Amino acid sequence: DxxxxxxxxxxxxATANVVIPPRSTAVESNGDTGPPDQRDKHIAAIAKDGRLQWQAATGYGKRALIETAIGRYKGLIGRRVRARSFATQQTEVAIGCIVLNRMLACGHPESVRRQVRQA
Structure with a gap:
């Protein structure tokens, strides 16, 4: 940060994209050190568009979604694979993902946007 x-x-x-949100009190560095670096660009983007827009633009928060999915998998399927060979481990994980997706699909509502009648 x-x-x-x-x-x-x-x-x-050197080619890494740093997606660490700067602190709310962060200020841009002096421009005399060269072109703006990633941190300065992040600070400017947050000041211009807001933190939520910056998070959407940089993909910040995807790690939390992935960790949640892995936690669901481990909670429902188990913390380890039981198969011994790599090929059957891949099959076991694929089946676990199918089961997890099917269970999650059962919990999703099938909602339809309601049409508002014009009077």
Missing amino acids: GKPTYQTVLQHS
Whole structure:
């Protein structure tokens, strides 16, 4: 969330996209150090469009959705695979995903937008 964090990530992988939200009190760095870096662009985007728009544009929050899905899988199917060979492990996980998707589909409402009558 600060300059050192961004610099550490970019030292590890120069092409990495850092999707760490800056703190609410963050300010852009001085422009005399060169072109704006990722952190400055994030701060400017949040100031211009708002934090929710920035989250949607950068994909921030997808990790939480994935962790929730994995938690559901582990809770319903189990914490480990039981098959021994890799091919049957793949089959077991695929079947588990099918079962999980079918169970989740049963819980989704089939809603239809109501038409408003014009008087």
